[in-house]
Amino acid sequence: MEEGPVPFLALAGAILIFTAVLLMLRGGASTPATETAALQALEQELASQPHLILTLSPEGRALSAYGTVPEGISLDGLFEAGLVDAAAQADQSVLQAAIQAASREGQGRAGFSPRYAMQAYAVVDLRRLADGRLAAILRDASLEHSHAVRLETARIEADEMNAGKSRFLANMSHELRTPLNAIMGFSDIMRTQMFGPLTGKYAEYVGLIHESGRHLLDLINDVLDMSKIQAQRYELTREIFDIREPVSAALRLLRVQADEAGVKLRGSLPTGLIEANADRRALKQIVINLVSNAIKFTPAGGQITVNLQAYGDILDLSVIDNGIGISAEDVSRLGRPFEQVGDTTRQIGGTGLGLSLVRAFAELHGGEMIIESRLGEGTTVTVRLPVLDVAPISPAEPEGANEARANVVAFPGGRPT
Numbered sequence: 001m002e003e004g005p006v007p008f009l010a011l012a013g014a015i016l017i018f019t020a021v022l023l024m025l026r027g028g029a030s031t032p033a034t035e036t037a038a039l040q041a042l043e044q045e046l047a048s049q050p051h052l053i054l055t056l057s058p059e060g061r062a063l064s065a066y067g068t069v070p071e072g073i074s075l076d077g078l079f080e081a082g083l084v085d086a087a088a089q090a091d092q093s094v095l096q097a098a099i100q101a102a103s104r105e106g107q108g109r110a111g112f113s114p115r116y117a118m119q120a121y122a123v124v125d126l127r128r129l130a131d132g133r134l135a136a137i138l139r140d141a142s143l144e145h146s147h148a149v150r151l152e153t154a155r156i157e158a159d160e161m162n163a164g165k166s167r168f169l170a171n172m173s174h175e176l177r178t179p180l181n182a183i184m185g186f187s188d189i190m191r192t193q194m195f196g197p198l199t200g201k202y203a204e205y206v207g208l209i210h211e212s213g214r215h216l217l218d219l220i221n222d223v224l225d226m227s228k229i230q231a232q233r234y235e236l237t238r239e240i241f242d243i244r245e246p247v248s249a250a251l252r253l254l255r256v257q258a259d260e261a262g263v264k265l266r267g268s269l270p271t272g273l274i275e276a277n278a279d280r281r282a283l284k285q286i287v288i289n290l291v292s293n294a295i296k297f298t299p300a301g302g303q304i305t306v307n308l309q310a311y312g313d314i315l316d317l318s319v320i321d322n323g324i325g326i327s328a329e330d331v332s333r334l335g336r337p338f339e340q341v342g343d344t345t346r347q348i349g350g351t352g353l354g355l356s357l358v359r360a361f362a363e364l365h366g367g368e369m370i371i372e373s374r375l376g377e378g379t380t381v382t383v384r385l386p387v388l389d390v391a392p393i394s395p396a397e398p399e400g401a402n403e404a405r406a407n408v409v410a411f412p413g414g415r416p417t
Contacts, residue, residue, distance in 0.1 A: 056126075056134040060084050060099040063133065070140040072117020083124065083136070087112040095124070102126035102134050111141065121145035162230070169227040176220050184213045222353040225285075229360045236279040236364055243276040243283065243308065243315060243387075244269050250287035251306060257292065262300030265291065268307045276315060278387040282361040283317075289354040290319040290381050297379070298323035310388055318382045326373040358383060 049067035056062055062078035069075050073086045087095045091112035098110035108126040113119075123141040126134050187210040190198060198206060228234035251267050258265040276283075287306065294304045298321045309316040358381070359369040367385035 051137050051139040054078070054083070054134075054136040054138060055129075056083060056099075056136055058103050058132055058134065060096075060134070068140075070114065070122045070138060071120045071142070072114030073122065073138070074116065077115075083138075086115055088115050088118055098124065098126060099134065102128050103132075111145065166227045166230040169223055174224065177217065177224070180213060180217055180220065184210065184217065187213060222357060225357055226353050226360070229357075229364070234360075234364065236282060238277055238279055240275055240277050241280055243274045243278070246280050246284035247287050247306065247308065247317070250284045250291065254288065254291050254295070257295055258304070261295050261298070263295055263298050264303040265295075266303070266305050268305060270308055270310055274308070274310050274315070274388065276385075276387040278365055278385065279361070282364070286317065286358050286361055286383055287319070289358050290383070293354050294319055294321040294323065294379070294381075297321070313386050313388045315385045315388055316382055317385070318380055320378070320380045322378040325375040325377050326371070326379055327375050331371050331373055355381075 052065060052067040052069050052073075054062050055064040059082060061080075061082040062075075065075060065078060077086055083099065084092050084095050091110075095110045095112050098108035100108070102108035106128045109124065111121060111123045114122055120140065120142045121144075122138060124136055124138045126136045129135055187206055189195070190206040191203075191210050193203075197203075225234065247267065247269065251265065254265060291304060291306065298304055302322050304319065304321045307316075307318040307320060309318075355369070355371075362369045362383050362385060365385045365387055367383060367387070370382045370384065371379065372382075373379035
């Protein structure tokens with residue numbers, strides 16, 4: 001593991017000192033005494049460097065050395081056996097590669113454990129000089145390396161804990177669905193009065209049980225899907241189908257919800273068959289999540305439009321509303337698991353998984369989710385998917401154009417106007 005970049009300042013300082021001494025000696029006023037004093041001063045300056053400054057042969061054997069020798073490295077060994085031999089056996093190939101890179105490309109870098117202090121860590125920066133020799137700075141990087149190792153260990157542990165959480169949620173969601181399906185089934189039998197009529201409040205209460213169970217099952221399914229995605233256990237079931245089918249089915253399911261909210265819901269679909277190679281359930285869930293979210297934040301009397309456009313192999317599925325909109329700051333946070341934006345008065349139920357599931361389903365298909373919104377002016381969420389296997393299809397009809405055509409499905413939910 002190599003540490004972060006360190007400027008070659010120590011070597012630059014040494015070069016400046018060399019240059020100053022040479023200028024002084026070449027100035028014509030030098031004497032043997034002044035030359036000796038200057039050289040002694042130069043050696044003292046170099047010896048006081050916090051790192052070890054080396055001149056190496058192209059093979060990596062030390063020719064000169066000034067400064068502080070890092071722990072676990074033998075200065076005599078650098079002159080006799082070379083820099084590579086100073087590293088622990090496991091790191092010698094890395095060090096050899098850095099020396100070769102410096103000779104070939106002009107610079108190299110390597111981090112290694114010293115042979116005689118395996119608990120320590122050193123980093124060497126190398127530069128090729130004009131005559132083919134190598135200049136190097138060797139420094140003790142034990143503290144930085146220890147810090148980097150701790151950070152990497154913490155990251156791995158966090159990833160493992162997150163994966164464990166996702167597995168737990170997936171298993172727990174599966175266990176919760178088993179008894180909930182029984183509740184849903186029996187309450188549905190009672191709600192339809194299959195074995196005889198229910199009197200008074202009992203019929204109302206059974207309907208509430210079934211409705212609450214359906215809501216709870218939807219939440220559990222969202223958590224289960226996200227857990228599988230985060231644990232990388234979710235697999236798309238791809239098939240070739242007309243993309244308009246799951247979109248229309250989702251809109252039919254959401255009509256009652258739109259009616260109750262007083263919101264007009266309409267779909268604008270292309271004029272012909274659109275064959276896609278995608279996961280049918282995921283596509284339907286994308287529409288359900290986006291439209292459900294739009295209904296929550298669109299006031300009564302508002303409108304939501306689901307628009308499909310196809311070009312090349314790209315499908316654009318857009319959900320457009322004229323609701324309360326989202327601030328620029330909140331838009332950047334949307335799509336994260338369990339994230340809800342706005343103040344508490346605007347956070348309307350749910351787990352905060354809807355948009356994160358849409359983004360995840362889009363990315364599993366190799367696509368993306370794009371959110372455009374302004375406060376008070378509404379929101380447009382576009383899911384762009386490279387899933388089409390056919391030639392380009394004519395674009396969707398413009399807003400309000402000939403809605404009576406058979407290929408345009410309109411859901412006029414909400415109060416009549």
